[in-house]
Amino acid sequence: MLIRFVVIAFLALAACQDAETDPDTIRVTADMIIDGDTVRTEGPNIRLTGEGDVAFDTPETWRPNCETEAKLGKQATDLVRSLMPGKAVILKRGGGGFGRDLGVLYGSDGQDVRGPLMAAGLAKASQNADWCGGD
Secondary structure, eight states: OHHHHHHHHHHHHHHOOOOOOOOOEEEOOGGGGGEEEEEEOOSSSSSETTTBOOOOOOOOOSSSSHHEEEEEEEHHHHHHHTTTTTTEEEETTTTTTTOOEEEEEOOSSSSSSSSHHTTTTTOOSSSSOOOOOOO
């Protein structure tokens, strides 16, 4: 009976391990979303990548290059916010350029947000896509 209790307690503890106990996992809410591929944290911001460290880019909301990019950037940001709360898993500290960490963001459904962004045409498989009529 004691062994059974210990096993159940261990499983419950393992199931509870999340952003509160793992320093590389951060709980993310809608207000932490800067744009479609950047999350604000108390530490360095997180530059998002897809599962497997697959690069993607979303339109800029800060200093967009054209009106089209600004509109698409708002749509991408709104889409990611709609998928929160979620969790970000840090892949590499300081690896995202501009002093950002590199990580994957999972929405409330547990799925990588890259998929819905790509499906909606609000992300491109690139690190610096052109949203103003070029590539």
